[in-house]
Amino acid sequence: MQIYLPIAELPVSILTILAMGAAVGFLSGMFGIGGGFLMTPLLIFLGIPPTVAVGTQTTQVVASSVTGALAHFTRKSIDFKMGSVLLAGGVIGSISGIYLFKLLAAIGQIDLVISVVYVAFLSVIGAMMMVESVQAIRAARGGRATPRRKHHSWIHGLPFKMRFRRSKLYISVIPPVLVGYFVGTLSAIMGVGGGFIMIPAMIYLLRMPTNVVIGTSFFQIVFVAGLTGVMHSVENQAVDIVLGFLLVIGGVIGAQYGVRAAEKMPAEQLRALLAAILLLIGLRLGYDLVSTPPDLYSVIEAEPHS
Amino acid sequence: MMLRAAAVIVALLIAALPARADQLVTDLSEHQIAIRSNFTGTEILLFGAVEAARPGSRALNRDIVVVVQGPSRPMTVRRKEQMAAIWVNHDSVTYPSVPGYYAIASTRPLEVTADAETLKALRIGIENIDPGTPTARAIDGTLQILPPDEERAFWKALIRNKRREGLYINVPGGVTFLGQTLFRATVDIPANVPVGLYTAKVYLLQNGEIIDTISSPLYIDKRGVERFLYRMAHEDSLLYGLIAVFVAAFAGWLASAVMSRR
Numbered sequence: 001m002q003i004y005l006p007i008a009e010l011p012v013s014i015l016t017i018l019a020m021g022a023a024v025g026f027l028s029g030m031f032g033i034g035g036g037f038l039m040t041p042l043l044i045f046l047g048i049p050p051t052v053a054v055g056t057q058t059t060q061v062v063a064s065s066v067t068g069a070l071a072h073f074t075r076k077s078i079d080f081k082m083g084s085v086l087l088a089g090g091v092i093g094s095i096s097g098i099y100l101f102k103l104l105a106a107i108g109q110i111d112l113v114i115s116v117v118y119v120a121f122l123s124v125i126g127a128m129m130m131v132e133s134v135q136a137i138r139a140a141r142g143g144r145a146t147p148r149r150k151h152h153s154w155i156h157g158l159p160f161k162m163r164f165r166r167s168k169l170y171i172s173v174i175p176p177v178l179v180g181y182f183v184g185t186l187s188a189i190m191g192v193g194g195g196f197i198m199i200p201a202m203i204y205l206l207r208m209p210t211n212v213v214i215g216t217s218f219f220q221i222v223f224v225a226g227l228t229g230v231m232h233s234v235e236n237q238a239v240d241i242v243l244g245f246l247l248v249i250g251g252v253i254g255a256q257y258g259v260r261a262a263e264k265m266p267a268e269q270l271r272a273l274l275a276a277i278l279l280l281i282g283l284r285l286g287y288d289l290v291s292t293p294p295d296l297y298s299v300i301e302a303e304p305h306s
Numbered sequence: 307m308m309l310r311a312a313a314v315i316v317a318l319l320i321a322a323l324p325a326r327a328d329q330l331v332t333d334l335s336e337h338q339i340a341i342r343s344n345f346t347g348t349e350i351l352l353f354g355a356v357e358a359a360r361p362g363s364r365a366l367n368r369d370i371v372v373v374v375q376g377p378s379r380p381m382t383v384r385r386k387e388q389m390a391a392i393w394v395n396h397d398s399v400t401y402p403s404v405p406g407y408y409a410i411a412s413t414r415p416l417e418v419t420a421d422a423e424t425l426k427a428l429r430i431g432i433e434n435i436d437p438g439t440p441t442a443r444a445i446d447g448t449l450q451i452l453p454p455d456e457e458r459a460f461w462k463a464l465i466r467n468k469r470r471e472g473l474y475i476n477v478p479g480g481v482t483f484l485g486q487t488l489f490r491a492t493v494d495i496p497a498n499v500p501v502g503l504y505t506a507k508v509y510l511l512q513n514g515e516i517i518d519t520i521s522s523p524l525y526i527d528k529r530g531v532e533r534f535l536y537r538m539a540h541e542d543s544l545l546y547g548l549i550a551v552f553v554a555a556f557a558g559w560l561a562s563a564v565m566s567r568r
Contacts, residue, residue: 002344003344004343004345006532006533009498011345011497059550059554060554063554066554066562067558067559067561067562067565071562071566108382108398109395112392112394229547229550229554230548233539233544237539237540237543239539242343244553248553248554252560290392295463295467296386296387297383297384297385297460297463297464297466298386298395299382299383299463299464300382300384301380302381
């Protein structure tokens with residue numbers, strides 16, 4: 001069954017979109033991730049214009065992060081103070097990201113930048129996760145303890161310190177604001193929540209306790225993705241409500257099964273699997289960047305004033 | 307059914323017309339195409355008749371050419387070049403007025419219908435579209451002047467891309483005569499068609515000379531929910547964005563409410 005998307009201006013199969021939403025939702029429930037970085041490339045492969053894919057994807061991120069944040073709210077595993085500091089950075093990052101997006105679209109380089117940023121992040125994070133999980137699997141087999149992370153002391157030398165009771169931290173607000181800013185910019189350009197960047201940053205850089213990291217990142221993502229979605233609507237008219245709705249429905253259903261499936265799999269193997277998926281998507285996008293395109297020329301409707 | 311009704315209308319129109327030179331009488335099966343949520347493309351039927359000046363005379367070398375053209379907009383063609391192994395959009399050429407849709411159908415291939423100058427002067431044929439004066443830009447946005455053959459390559463690429471998308475169509479033999487006077491042509495309207503005011507022009511040619519031309523409007527627009535959402539996204543984009551985000555947030559809340567009940 002086909003449905004015509006009013007903003008993307010093309011017909012798509014409802015079942016394909018629902019299945020994609022469900023598949024990404026399944027992985028997102030399984031790995032506890034937003035899934036935006038999986039969905040945006042899939043939408044682009046399907047022929048949705050990259051601008052619309054990124055803009056629309058923010059609605060799916062809002063839906064899945066609201067579910068995640070609510071679950072962590074009931075478990076009281078959100079550091080609201082840290083979340084707000086991250087959010088402050090995220091808001092500025094999102095706004096500047098939207099304008100960067102617009103500028104890149106105007107000079108014709110947005111598709112390239114989206115692809116390059118995706119390839120860079122997917123391959124780096126995928127490789128890091130793969131190495132870490134393989135080491136952990138080996139260590140578990142060999143009976144050795146996993147190596148302890150080293151301490152970052154330069155963070156403690158920065159000014160504007162603030163006390164975060166929930167995270168048991170007394171650190172400068174500069175690193176979390178910067179982390180938030182960076183993730184907000186990525187959210188606007190990539191259509192992702194940015195949890196896959198923020199969570200490692202919170203653990204390794206800010207040294208937050210792991211039990212509050214995921215809830216706090218969901219809390220930040222709800223608002224940053226919401227703002228990004230509204231901004232993409234206002235500035236680029238790039239949010240397709242019909243596409244977003246279908247993705248959300250598929251995602252919500254898929255996530256339920258993903259959560260259950262994850263309970264049956266050991267955490268380290270799960271992480272290795274996610275790393276493999278990230279690397280595969282990164283490779284595919286990277287191949288598209290370097291392989292000779294079938295037609296070197298592309299046509300796009302120009303802005304009437306430029 | 308549609309054809310028979312058309313034939314009756316055409317017959318009535320012929321009867322009402324005074325007979326001088328050969329004249330055209332045409333109409334479209336639809337003057338409005340609505341893009342709704344189930345739109346996956348359609349086709350329109352153009353039909354008509356040639357009202358002969360001297361009834362009974364057998365027409366030789368008579369051709370019908372049908373051109374359906376969509377609204378014109380400025381369009382940019384970009385060419386990728388390999389920079390440090392990566393393919394990057396490099397030079398670009400912007401044309402101020404490019405039809406978003408152009409379909410041409412004729413009784414015989416265009417080359418045998420009329421000579422190249424006539425076709426060029428009348429802008430009949432995909433190769434003869436006039437896109438206005440192009441402006442070429444380098445990767446950094448500065449204006450540059452391209453040699454004519456390079457510029458030609460950009461224009462050819464535009465046509466190639468539009469053909470691939472099914473938006474530029476050329477159907478030699480797409481117009482068929484039913485007997486001596488009646489003719490018909492079907493024109494494909496793909497799903498990715500731009501909205502706006504279209505014109506369907508019919509040319510009657512005799513021995514390569516244009517004898518008569520007739521033009522009818524065709525309006526393609528989004529309707530119903532599609533129209534409502536599209537207009538809202540463009541005119542009330544703040545409200546639209548807020549609704550999109552709140553609906554998503556609500557779905558997320560609903561999911562967690564359902565999950566926690568289990």
